[in-house]
Amino acid sequence: MNENLINKENLPKHIAVIMDGNGRWAKQKGKLRIFGHENGAKAVRETIETAARLGVKNLTLYAFSTENWNRPKLEVDTLMKLLVSALKKEVKTLLDNNIRLNAIGNLDALPEQAQQELMEVMAKSKDNDHMTVTLALSYGSREEIKNAVVQLATKVKNNIISPDDIDETIINNHLYTHDLPDVDLLIRTSGECRISNFLLWQIAYAELYFTDVLWPDFRKDHLIEAILNYQNRERRFGKTSEQLN
Template sequence: MKIPFINHNHSDESIHISHDHIPDHIAIIMDGNGRWAQKRGMPRVVGHKEGISTVVKIVNAAVKCKIKVLTLYTFSTENWKRPKPEVDTILKLPKQFLQIYLPELMANNVRIKTIGDTSHLPPHTREAVQYAVERTRDNNGLQLNFALNYGGRQEILNAMKEVFADITDAKLSIDDVDEDAFSSYLYTAGLPDPDLLIRTGGEKRLSNYLPWQLAYTEFWFTDVLWPDFSEKEFIQALEEYRLRKRRYGGL
């Protein structure tokens, strides 16, 4: 069975993908916004704003494909090192995105969550995201995770500290600490690990993104910069994933 998609770059074409072997959870590193703008002689912040429209397209495509979880690397703990005007612009984008597209997300039954340490985000970002989380709480379609102020190593360190505290308080036995137990202390507790990681922009590294959760994930890299990433490339990634055999160390 096929799912039709409209290719917005070529309106006379339809994109199709089989229902078979669709990943439950897709994680995306949305790379290349700044370079997209610089190639056009524009400030880097213009690329970040342009990237919003790509988020909308890919979320809609994921809904059509019946993906259960989509996790987007929105702002990392390392991104604070960037120039302040760029950081300020990036941290205004969640509010701008949700002000425009929250009704569409509600109509598509999307549930919004965050992963990361949001306590250090500016109030306008926290308030906008928290409002969206509350508004979509009862939706049961695609779970859209925004990784905000997220760092994979810090997540693991925080989880280790919580495990140690629970062992010290006799809430947990050290003999009961296995992979499943440890995973329950991570931001992604209760979610399946990503089946597929997509990274745009030509780089081939994880950049401190979900290091525990991506242990057995299939990776798909593309040189396409995030603002140019379309449903066509998204479907191509799903098709390539569908053809792979995941062995998990077996034969």
């Protein structure tokens, strides 16, 4: 797919990806699910590099949900080890490409070594400004919104803010993603057509793109195809086509 077809003036400012299909990919090959997770790393690298080259400013990857803790212990433990390994391997790529690493979710739930490695890479890349890559780890959107509600209720109770002060901006400021723009394009691989508790507030006006490609097979051409599809849509934000024109 020719990336020159992409209109650089109409890039999504924020792309979010539900990286689905690792287990099925491995099963199709007669392997354990872990084999799929291991092979998903190449898709992550190529997606990041392609998005950065195109000029996308924000990329958020759904790496591990709050519900994923319920998977078999061996799979969870291996996923955490893969996370640490990937962070160590990719830190040079992030620094060489001026990419900042960010993370959202209940990070305190991660194993200590994963937390430490994550914080180190985030610290090393904090001044990079070409693109921000956000990993959603131990992330659940309902938990995120619940936490925001609790914070706001506490501030109202302590007379820090009035209920009348609460608007979309204040709610945004209490979410994990307070320093990120709303999602413009949400991509989900593997053919599943659901959101799975991911960025429910932030995708209110996002364009949704579902592909049958399993995540380990996702490559730059697939990302380019998703962006071209996005650019061929009319985003109305509640208005009519006539109003936009």
